[in-house]
Amino acid sequence: MTDLIETLLWLNRQEGKRLSLTSVSLGQLITQLMQDLRYLSFGKAVEVIVNTDDTEPLLPNTLCRIIMTNLIRNALQHTAEGRVTIAQSGCKVTIENYCNSDTFDAEDLGFGLGLELTKRLITQYEWHYQSTGLGSGRKVSVVFGDGSIDGTDEVANDGLASSSTR
Numbered sequence: 701m702t703d704l705i706e707t708l709l710w711l712n713r714q715e716g717k718r719l720s721l722t723s724v725s726l727g728q729l730i731t732q733l734m735q736d737l738r739y740l741s742f743g744k745a746v747e748v749i750v751n752t753d754d755t756e757p758l759l760p761n762t763l764c765r766i767i768m769t770n771l772i773r774n775a776l777q778h779t780a781e782g783r784v785t786i787a788q789s790g791c792k793v794t795i796e797n798y799c800n801s802d803t804f805d806a807e808d809l810g811f812g813l814g815l816e817l818t819k820r821l822i823t824q825y826e827w828h829y830q831s832t833g834l835g836s837g838r839k840v841s842v843v844f845g846d847g848s849i850d851g852t853d854e855v856a857n858d859g860l861a862s863s864s865t866r
Contacts (some may be wrong), residue, residue: 718824720737721755721760722758724756724761724764725755725756726756726768726791729764729768729786730772730786730788730793731750731752733765733768733769734748734772737772737776740773741779741784743812744799746779747783748785749785750786751786752787753789753790755788755791757791757844759791759844759845764844767822767844768793770817771818772841774815775797775838778799778838779797779799780799781799782797782836783798783800791825791842792846793842793844794840795840796837796838796839797838797843798834798836798837799837821863822824822842827842827843827844828842828843829842830842834852
């Protein structure tokens with residue numbers, strides 16, 4: 701509920717308002733959020749695969765945390781049995797969830813209020829967002845900021861770190 705309220709407050713911020721930028725390790729943020737949200741996969745046969753790099757672009761830290769929390773929570777909540785994959789490279793994060801459950805319900809793939817509010821928040825800050833239904837899951841991608849590390853056109857692609865849990 702707190703995340704929902706925080707998302708709504710950010711949506712009501714004045715558009716165009718300058719955000720404070722700091723160096724954000726998206727890989728570390730994802731790792732921390734996976735630890736914080738791991739309870740959502742307890743008691744489920746869900747494999748979680750995380751691939752990140754050590755890119756640290758200049759981004760609004762709190763806004764990135766809100767968006768990533770909503771996207772990761774959504775994927776974990778809407779996968780009863782199957783796989784959740786989180787891939788981060790540079791400023792791009794892609795989250796996919798596949799549900800193998802016999803009780804699969806196309807209406808329960810994670811396209812509810814959380815994703816809609818997250819989409820509106822990303823759009824408000826003119827970042828790239830894409831959400832695609834996969835038949836038995838969903839793929840969501842976001843490119844934070846302008847896709848560059850320090851405001852230039854170059855995007856570093858450092859070595860990827862990978863982990864898998866079940």
